[in-house]
Amino acid sequence: MPENTPLLSVRDLSKTYQGASGPVEAIGSISFDVRPGELVCIVGPSGCGKTTLLKCLAGLLPPTAGSVTLDGAAVTAPPKKMALVFQEYGRSLYPWLTVRDNVGLPLKARGVPKAERRAVIERAVEEVGLAHALDTYPWQLSGGMQQRVAIARAVAYSPEILVMDEPFAAVDAQTRADLEDLVRRVWQDLGVTVLFVTHDIDESVYLGERVLMLSSSPTFVQQDLAIDLPAERDQLTTRALPRFTELRTHVYEQIQRAKRGEAVASN
């Protein structure tokens, strides 16, 4: 990565849990960089420690060894400049708060004045197409809409990096396609850096500018692949491109190799 200094830098990160039957090595050693403004997807076989990796990145879980640096500062606690979207939207929104207050609570915690908060909330909720639902409760909305609320909350936080942990794993296919396009749009509109974790190979190729393929546990980065698809993506035409098929086949083969444990580290 020559010209840009990385926004997020992960160096030799490893995580070993103390299990009941001795230590379990969840993450072997992971290193990668994310440059400002990139949209990077992380894809790996199931059980490869994606969630563990994310928790370490987000400062929610201390790594056993190695370091995470965000914008030049070591991450030891949840950083100000990072917003998270969790897979379990139903459990990461506060059911006792309306959509407005769910989006607003992190801003309140940061001390944003009320009038400004109101404006930021309304803009973010508008961005995800839920302006009509500001004063409803999350549980009155469909799963897809709830995940939009979580995205609005992340957007309103105005982070430098948006980290998403398999955010669309629990929604139906049609809603998922809409939400994927929403992520691309938010990324382009706001110029935010996005790190998107998924187990869905098609999704990683469709969304990403780069795809990081992880090995099975103990995890390392198996390949760092640039996605040379046009910037304007469309569910129909992009997915029909021969290049899309080539890339997804390549990623698919790598993941299959990872599952068989044949992989060799490459950078």
Place this chain on the structure above:
Amino acid sequence: MAAGPAPARPTSARPMSAVRRALASLGYAVGLPVLLVVAWALATRGTTNLYYPPPSRVLTAFVSTWLSPDTLVRDVLPSLGRFAVGVLLSIVIGVVVGTAIGATPWLRALLEPMLEFFRAIPPVVLVPVLMLLLGIDDTMKLAVIVSGSVWPVLLNTIEGVRGTDPVLVDTSRSYRVRGLLAYRYVVLPAASPQIMAGVRLALSIGLILMVISEMFASSSGLGYQIVYFQRQYMVAEMWSGILLLGLVGVAVAAVFQLVERRVLHWYHGSREVARA
């Protein structure tokens, strides 16, 4: 189920008018009590037996005993006041201490076995001890009420705070929602269904202990009056006091349900959606 701001309630296939529905639920609510009173009246018709007064005599005694300004001011209101203050103290102590214990793992490990021990002690046996320690005034009576009512609130708060969804905890941490704000908007609301269940228990325990605290070394209060009537063979008056206690219990339960519906509207709403 009581009426409340419950959204998205499925409407029944055959719509009933609101008036008819209200009448029907009223009928169900008072039907059995009316039947029992009628049976009681029939069984005691024309009796002069001291021990089995007819409902009419109990009712007369009720009006003359408890609705006289004298008793109301001297006995009933102070009793209800102690009950209210005692339960309120139990809620405040239970929630504050319970939150601290629930949120602090080492404190929990240290205190929980002991709390179980104290909870297992029937509060009634503490009355003589508390009398020795605190005298026989209001402080002792409040202490008796709190000594029993605080436990369900305290233990449920600990459980509720500890049981906060880990995803919600991670969410709050990652968005740096901390300190008082986290307690106000995350920890307490998350624990509130369990806290409210504890408060419901605290109310009924508190009412019992209010009466008991007045049965020993006391010269006023509902409990004192009932025991006094008993000793004077004023059976109708005694029953009227028990009737009053029952009515107080019903009123307290109704108020609680109103409050609970308001505080937990999100909880009932989300559960209804999940069931649908």
